[in-house]
Amino acid sequence: MTFPVPRAPAPTDAALLAGLAEAALAAGVVIRRIEAEGITHRQKSDRSPVTEADHAAEATIFAALSQLMPGVPVVAEEATAAGTEVICGNRFVLVDPLDGTREFISGNGEYTVNIAVVEDGVPVLGVVYAPARALLFAGRPGSAFRAIRAPGARVDAQDWTPIACRKVQDGALVVAESRSHGDPATDALIARYQVAERIPAGSALKFGLIAEGKADFYPRLGPVMEWDSAAGHALVVAAGGSVTRPDGSPLTYGHSEVGYMVHGFVAWGSGGPPEIGSVG
Numbered sequence: 001m002t003f004p005v006p007r008a009p010a011p012t013d014a015a016l017l018a019g020l021a022e023a024a025l026a027a028g029v030v031i032r033r034i035e036a037e038g039i040t041h042r043q044k045s046d047r048s049p050v051t052e053a054d055h056a057a058e059a060t061i062f063a064a065l066s067q068l069m070p071g072v073p074v075v076a077e078e079a080t081a082a083g084t085e086v087i088c089g090n091r092f093v094l095v096d097p098l099d100g101t102r103e104f105i106s107g108n109g110e111y112t113v114n115i116a117v118v119e120d121g122v123p124v125l126g127v128v129y130a131p132a133r134a135l136l137f138a139g140r141p142g143s144a145f146r147a148i149r150a151p152g153a154r155v156d157a158q159d160w161t162p163i164a165c166r167k168v169q170d171g172a173l174v175v176a177e178s179r180s181h182g183d184p185a186t187d188a189l190i191a192r193y194q195v196a197e198r199i200p201a202g203s204a205l206k207f208g209l210i211a212e213g214k215a216d217f218y219p220r221l222g223p224v225m226e227w228d229s230a231a232g233h234a235l236v237v238a239a240g241g242s243v244t245r246p247d248g249s250p251l252t253y254g255h256s257e258v259g260y261m262v263h264g265f266v267a268w269g270s271g272g273p274p275e276i277g278s279v280g
């Protein structure tokens, strides 16, 4: 006689988020080692740069996810670039193993590992990890966190510091913007507001600035890919902010039919865009 093997209970959001953070910290070890050895890069077919670190970090994350979330589809930047097709279904993972490759190559440390869990098109869990800064951001429904963790360090999620977006300040916005991929339409949108400061930064670190209340607005009207924004999107929403398409409609994920391209977004801190009266 055989007995049915009891199915392991599904991990809680908190446990899953800690597991995703562990995967990102492991990818950070690989990335930092390659960075120390000296980076060589080549151009992908879309002319964007890719390094050995992008591929090695992605392989590390795939291995971790196969243990943490067996059977859950994973859409990742380099596998997609290599032609791998994935049926996302109603729950899948989006991975950018090294966001801000340009910044990585330049050596300024403004690059991140991004991992998001998407359910029914909505990013619900997000980890954004900057290995060169030892800076970890993590968000799950209703809670967002920041922690200083060196690559490969223990996760210790119970020590993470809770963070929250600040209320968007009328008439004195702090704007986070891409360091390497600015565009005239985004500049024109920023010019409609009274801006106190503009903070250029590479990668998903800009979502971290919104989530920890150091910036109010991150506009991006140029194209990005779903793996660039999903983890930061989950993080900002977890911290009490919003991320939408530029027209305010919901930004959803899993759009393989358009090659996972996102035609811009706007991220706001708590309370969203300021009242009309404060628009310059």
Ligand SMILES: Nc1ncnc2c1ncn2[C@@H]1O[C@H](COP(=O)(O)O)[C@@H](OP(=O)(O)O)[C@H]1O
Pocket (backbone or CB within 6 Å): 048, 077, 096, 098, 099, 100, 101, 102, 103, 177, 178, 179, 180, 181, 201, 202, 203, 204, 223, 224, 225, 228
């Ligand atoms: N024309 C374009 N089309 C699609 N994505 C683009 C793009 N220009 C920049 N990006 C995305 O912007 C990301 C970098 O963002 P930032 O400018 O905020 O650092 C890149 O991530 P990768 O470095 O992972 O390729 C890339 O995916």
Ligand SMILES: [Mg+2]
Pocket (backbone or CB within 6 Å): 096, 098, 099, 100, 227, 228
């Ligand atoms: Mg990216």
